[in-house]
Structure formats: C-alpha cells, structure tokens
Amino acid sequence: MRLSKKERQKKLTLALEAEPFLTDEEMARRYGVSIQTIRLDRMELGIPELRGRIKYMAEKNFDHVRSLYPEEVVGQVTELKLDHSGISLLEIREEHVFARNRIARGHHLFAQANSLAVAVVDAEVVLTATASIRFIRPVRLGERCVAKAYVTKETHHRTQVDVQTTVEEEIVFQGVFDVYRSKEDS
Amino acid sequence: MRLSKKERQKKLTLALEAEPFLTDEEMARRYGVSIQTIRLDRMELGIPELRGRIKYMAEKNFDHVRSLYPEEVVGQVTELKLDHSGISLLEIREEHVFARNRIARGHHLFAQANSLAVAVVDAEVVLTATASIRFIRPVRLGERCVAKAYVTKETHHRTQVDVQTTVEEEIVFQGVFDVYRSKEDS
DNA sequence: TACTGAATTAGTACTTGGTATTAGAATGTG
DNA sequence: CACATTCTAATACCAAGTACTAATTCAGTA
Numbered sequence: 001m002r003l004s005k006k007e008r009q010k011k012l013t014l015a016l017e018a019e020p021f022l023t024d025e026e027m028a029r030r031y032g033v034s035i036q037t038i039r040l041d042r043m044e045l046g047i048p049e050l051r052g053r054i055k056y057m058a059e060k061n062f063d064h065v066r067s068l069y070p071e072e073v074v075g076q077v078t079e080l081k082l083d084h085s086g087i088s089l090l091e092i093r094e095e096h097v098f099a100r101n102r103i104a105r106g107h108h109l110f111a112q113a114n115s116l117a118v119a120v121v122d123a124e125v126v127l128t129a130t131a132s133i134r135f136i137r138p139v140r141l142g143e144r145c146v147a148k149a150y151v152t153k154e155t156h157h158r159t160q161v162d163v164q165t166t167v168e169e170e171i172v173f174q175g176v177f178d179v180y181r182s183k184e185d186s
Numbered sequence: 187m188r189l190s191k192k193e194r195q196k197k198l199t200l201a202l203e204a205e206p207f208l209t210d211e212e213m214a215r216r217y218g219v220s221i222q223t224i225r226l227d228r229m230e231l232g233i234p235e236l237r238g239r240i241k242y243m244a245e246k247n248f249d250h251v252r253s254l255y256p257e258e259v260v261g262q263v264t265e266l267k268l269d270h271s272g273i274s275l276l277e278i279r280e281e282h283v284f285a286r287n288r289i290a291r292g293h294h295l296f297a298q299a300n301s302l303a304v305a306v307v308d309a310e311v312v313l314t315a316t317a318s319i320r321f322i323r324p325v326r327l328g329e330r331c332v333a334k335a336y337v338t339k340e341t342h343h344r345t346q347v348d349v350q351t352t353v354e355e356e357i358v359f360q361g362v363f364d365v366y367r368s369k370e371d372s
Numbered sequence: 373t374a375c376t377g378a379a380t381t382a383g384t385a386c387t388t389g390g391t392a393t394t395a396g397a398a399t400g401t402g
Numbered sequence: 403c404a405c406a407t408t409c410t411a412a413t414a415c416c417a418a419g420t421a422c423t424a425a426t427t428c429a430g431t432a
Contacts, residue, residue: 005408006308007268014263014305020248021241023389034410039391049390051237051417058243059207074293106304106314107260107297114293128292130320138313191379209418220381225420235419237388 008033009041020053074111075147082122083151083159088112090145097141104139109165109173116149117161123181129158133175143167157181194219195227206239259305260297261333268308269337269345274298276331283327290325295351295359302335303347309367315344319361329353343368 008031015030016022024042028035042049048056075088090112092104110133118126139145145165153160157180165173194217201216202208210228214221228235234242261276282294296319304312325331331351339346343366351359 004268007266010268010305010308011263011266014259014266017259018262021245025389036411037409040409051240051389054241054244055207056244057248058240101311103311103313105297105301106317107293107300110296110300110317111291111293114296115291118292125287125289127289127324128321130318131292131296132316132318134316135314211418222381222383223379226380237418 005041008037009045012038012041013045013047016047016053020057021050023050074108074115075145077116077119080120082120083154084120085151086116086120086149088116088119088147088149090147092139092141092143092145094141102141104141104143106135109135109139109145110175112145112147113149113163113165113173113175114177116147117163117175117177117179120149120151120161121159121179121181124183126179126181128177129180130178131175133173135173137170137172139167139172145172147173152176191227194223195231198224198227199231199233202233202239206243207236209236259301260294261302261331263302263305266306268306269340270306271337272302272306272335274302274305274333274335276333278325278327278329278331280327288327290327290329292321295321295325295331296361298331298333299335299349299351299359299361300363302333303349303361303363303365306335306337306347307345307365307367310369312365312367314363315366316364317361319359321359323356323358325353325358331358333359338362 011031012027015027024035024038028038031038041047047053075090077086077088079085079087090108092108096104096108098105110131113133114128114131118128145167147163147165149161149163151159152162159179159181161177161179163173163175163177164171197217198213201213210221210224214224217224227233233239259274261274263272263274265271265273276294276298278290278294282290284291296317299319300314300317304314331353333349333351335347335349337345338348345365345367347363347365349359349361349363350357
C-alpha cells in the first residue's frame with residue numbers, strides 16, 4: 001500500500017498551503033492516485049477547487065493590501081545589559097498561531113527566547129549550542145509575551161542564559177540556552 | 187448610436203482597472219454589445235481573459251504574502267507517516283541567516299524540527315510541551331537541511347518525537363520533542 | 373443609389389478545471 | 403466468508419473562455 005487516506009490528506013493539505021496553485025491532476029500524479037480520489041479528499045477536507053482558491057487570494061490582494069514587515073529580531077528588545085540580562089516583548093498575532101485553535105506555534109516563543117539569549121551575549125559570533133525548553137501553558141492570539149533573560153554561567157567559550165517568558169506575570173515558557181561565543185568584543 | 191468603438195474600448199480598459207473581476211458577459215451587458223465584440227476588444231487591447239487576470243493577481247498576492255508571512259509549516263514536508271515518522275526539507279536563504287556571518291539563526295532550525303514533530307502526530311490538538319535540543323554545527327546560507335522525525339514513545343497524552351537534521355548526511359541539529367496531544371482523530 | 377470596408381454579431385468546435393452523481397472494482401477487516 | 407471502506411471509472415454538466423468562419427449591419431462615399 002502506498003499511503004493511507006489520512007496521510008495523503010494531511011500531505012495534501014500541507015502541499016496546498018505551500019503551493020496553492022496545484023491542480024487536482026497534478027496532485028493525483030504526485031500521490032499516485034486517481035483524480036477522483038483527490039476530489040473526494042478535497043470534499044472531505046472542505047478545500048475549494050483551484051479556481052476558487054486562486055480567486056480567494058486575488059480578492060484578498062485586491063481589497064486588502066497587507067502591510068506586514070518581516071521582523072528583524074523576533075520580539076522587541078526593551079532592556080539589555082550585555083552579558084547580564086535582557087527583556088523582550090512579543091505580541092501574538094495571526095501569523096504566529098495555528099489557524100485551527102489560535103494557539104501560538106511553539107517555535108515563535110522559542111524564537112523570541114533564543115534571539116534574546118543570543119542578543120544578551122556580548123561577542124562577535126554567538127551561536128546557540130544546546131537548549132532545554134518547556135512550554136508551560138499555551139499562549140493565545142493577542143497575548144503579550146514578556147521574555148526575561150539572565151546570564152547564569154560563563155566559561156571559556158560558553159555562556160548559559162536562562163530565559164523565562166510570561167504573560168501577565170504567568171509563566172508560559174522556560175528555557176535554558178547554552179550559547180557558544182567567540183572573538184569577544186572588547 | 188450607442189458608443190463608438192474607441193470610446194467603448196477606453197471605458198472597458200478603465201472599468202477593468204477598477205473592477206478586474208468582470209466577465210465578458212457582464213461587460214457586454216453593460217455596454218449593450220454582444221459578447222463577441224467585447225472579446226474582439228480585449229484581443230485588440232491585449233487584455234487577458236478573466237481567469238488570467240485573477241490568476242495574475244493571486245500570484246502577485248501569493249509571492250507578496252509568502253515573503254512576509256512565516257510559512258505554516260516551516261520547510262517542505264516530503265514524507266509523512268502519521269504517528270511514525272516524517273521528513274522535511276529547508277533550504278537556508280537570506281532571511282534565515284545572521285547578516286554578519288551568514289550562519290542560520292538557531293530558531294529556524296528549531297522551527298523546522300518543531301513543526302515537523304507536531305505534524306507527524308495525528309491528533310486534533312498538538313502542542314510542544316518540552317524539548318531538548320542541540321545545535322551540532324553551524325548551518326550556512328544555501329545549505330539544504332533535511333529533518334527526519336521519528337516517534338519514539340507514546341503515552342496517554344504525550345508523544346515523544348526525535349528529530350535529526352542533516353546537511354549532506356552530516357548531522358547539524360538534534361532534538362527530542364515531548365509533544366502533548368488531545369482529542370485524537372478517530 | 374449601390375458599393376465598399378469597417379464594425380458587429382452569430383455560430384460551431386474545442387479547452388480547462390472543475391461539480392455532481394452513479395456504479396463498479398479493489399482492498400482490508402471482523 | 404461477508405461486509406465496509408476506499409478507490410477508480412464513467413457520464414453528464416458547467417463557466418468562461420479560445421479559435422475560427424461566416425453572416426449581417428452600418429456609415430460614408432463614388
């Protein structure tokens with residue numbers, strides 16, 4: 001057997017997220033099933049036909065020009081004491097959450113914490129080596145995440161940074177980052 | 187006399203600028219001419235058909251949105267066996283690296299691994315609970331990261347997923363994700 | 373007024389990427 | 403084995419066209 005129905009449907013969903021301009025024919029070819037099967041899949045998943053998807057996107061573009069900027073650093077750094085501590089702020093917006101349940105994807109919280117951990121270390125090259133993290137409770141759309149980082153240990157080429165992220169004083173994320181650094185800035 | 191050819195064609199051009207989603211039929215109705223006349227007009231003016239216009243807009247929108255919006259699942263999922271394993275691909279591009287040294291920011295590798303770990307788990311709600319990760323060697327601009335995820339343990343509401351990311355067979359990242367799930371799909 | 377050329381309309385065959393529906397075949401499971 | 407699920411096939415139909423041919427209408431003029 002090639003793929004289970006479920007797997008194919010999941011792949012199909014993911015594929016269409018990345019490439020919404022695929023025809024049923026092309027998808028049938030990719031997964032080695034008939035075009036009818038793909039159509040049944042779309043029915044079950046409630047995915048509209050190609051022309052519908054295209055039109056939806058075109059309309060979104062036409063009357064709702066989006067102006068989102070790619071963030072340079074994840075979160076807004078509000079305080080920074082090099083080699084000591086730092087604070088950053090991240091408000092959870094649409095682009096951070098799962099569409100289904102509006103819960104923030106873990107990697108955004110990680111990204112906030114990680115980039116802060118890297119930012120507090122004062123060196124030319126700073127890279128995360130290892131990290132141990134906990135997502136303590138789900139974070140929802142609209143919540144403001146405050147990440148606080150503290151340098152807890154420093155050895156030859158390593159720095160340990162503890163990060164704690166809170167939403168309204170409640171801890172939602174914890175991480176210990178072991179960061180590698182070299183060519184220390186003076 | 188209704189309108190001269192020139193006048194009609196000028197109006198038509200303007201109308202389509204304001205409302206690009208008009209069918210030939212609708213335009214024919216508006217100007218009181220036959221559908222064939224409208225088609226001849228479009229030919230002469232080099233205006234593509236409705237579906238072409240829509241698609242063009244959708245593509246513009248897609249490129250625009252995609253470059254600004256973080257992808258749903260980070261990386262391209264190429265294989266997926268639910269509750270068993272999965273593979274995803276991520277090519278490191280400009281937006282993933284530090285400008286200074288062109289080394290990928292850790293959180294992108296994490297995001298690839300994390301979203302893959304979440305994707306392989308077959309349940310309605312899937313959230314990362316904890317993770318323990320290691321960045322084994324820096325990944326550079328242009329390198330192709332292949333993340334392989336395997337489910338290694340399953341308990342009541344938890345699934346453990348091990349992810350290993352390689353670049354040309356060389357391990358660059360390792361992570362153990364402890365994933366919470368609920369309301370299993372039937 | 374009849375003629376000419378441009379403009380318009382009509383009609384047919386064909387295309388893409390589907391929907392909607394019915395029916396049958398293949399596969400997996402109790 | 404029987405049965406259900408899953409998959410494939412086949413047909414009729416649709417929108418919104420392209421491509422092409424042919425006929426008709428109109429406007430100006432010789």
